[in-house]
Amino acid sequence: MTSHAIEVKNLYKIFGPRGEDYVDVVRNGMGKAELNEKHGHVLGLQDINISMPGGCITVVMGLSGSGKSTLIRHINRLIDPTAGEVLYDGVDVCKMNENDLRNFRRHKTAMVFQKFALLPHRTVLENTIYGLEIQGVERRESEKRALGWIERVGLKGFERHYPNQLSGGMQQRVGLARALTNNAEILLMDEAYSALDPLIRVDMQTVLLELQSELKKTVVFITHDLDEALRLGDKIAILRDGRVVQQGTGQEIVLSPADDYITAFVKEVNRGRVVHVETIMRPLSGSPEGLPIAADTVLEAAARTMTSAHLNTAHVVDANGRPIGSVDLQTIIGAMVMPASHHESKAA
Ligand SMILES: Nc1ncnc2c1ncn2[C@@H]1O[C@H](COP(=O)(O)OP(=O)(O)O)[C@@H](O)[C@H]1O
Ligand SMILES: [Mg+2]
Known part of the structure; x- marks a missing residue:
């Protein structure tokens, strides 16, 4: 089994019509507020370097607006960087041609969203199968695969239900089953659990950890919740204003927080x-x-x-x-x- 690691290197994202023109001023120390005031551009990400080991859960944590979604969207290139690289198995996703990118997105990555993004007029089974349908996988085969994953995420018996007949936690399970049915090596989860009630959320964390102990996907999991980060993350990177302020294991971060900001974050941790x-x-x-x-x-x-x-x-x-x-x-x-x-x- 190869490593399936993701390496984010020297990544910058500056939103605005002339983002490239401002990479150097940001490199030379101009911060987010000043760039916005003086040049009307938004500093999304600044010199991000994170290696996300294959087969591990890497958590990206930060408050709202810190750049988490911007970062995860670079991994399947829903956003193009202003500068820098995103390597998957050594290949720069940002330099793939249209065809390679389409294959990469379709076969290597799956996204799980906070808002589930389920199709309301399709049953659980039809939602789960959707990706395989697009890939042109034969119906009997795709149904078999989907039914297996529906069972694994605990939804056996609900195959013919529609999304609006399910609770939030169950809808999130459908999202997970759909991602797993696609058999992607990379799971991109952007605040996937943030809208769930606390107990349901812990359940879903358990589901993910149990599946992961077997599947060893390369998971990028975004959250603004430290407890969730500590529970799930083999590795955690903390973002603030588009910069990585600390990365390491949960234990490393809790035991030696890099600055006052993170100290405040970890103060209440058990x-x-x-x-x-x-x-x-x-x-x-x-x-x-x-x-x-x-x-x-x-x-x-x-x-x-x-x-x-x-x-x-x-x-x-x-x-x-x-x-x-x-x-x-x-x-x-x-x-x-x-x-x-x-x-x-x-x-x-
Ligand atoms: N398309 C865009 N155009 C301009 N600014 C953007 C755009 N997308 C995100 N931003 C800005 O980039 C910063 C990071 O946003 P985001 O990645 O959504 O943060 P998070 O997911 O951590 O809440 C914010 O200041 C946001 O306003
Ligand atoms: Mg976000």
């Missing part, structure tokens, strides 16, 4: 659900004690396991079950609350 025991373990001294706990277990889960086993000490094991460190309950609980250094640096 660290117990983000930080792995591996990060806080001590080196092993002597033989391993207590329960074995996998290195990537989050603190909250480790604490729960240890508490229910009435144990204060555990040892951390790597993917091969080899002991690599030890932890105790007190350290785990200490690490779940904000570290003292944080308060001190704020007070200073």
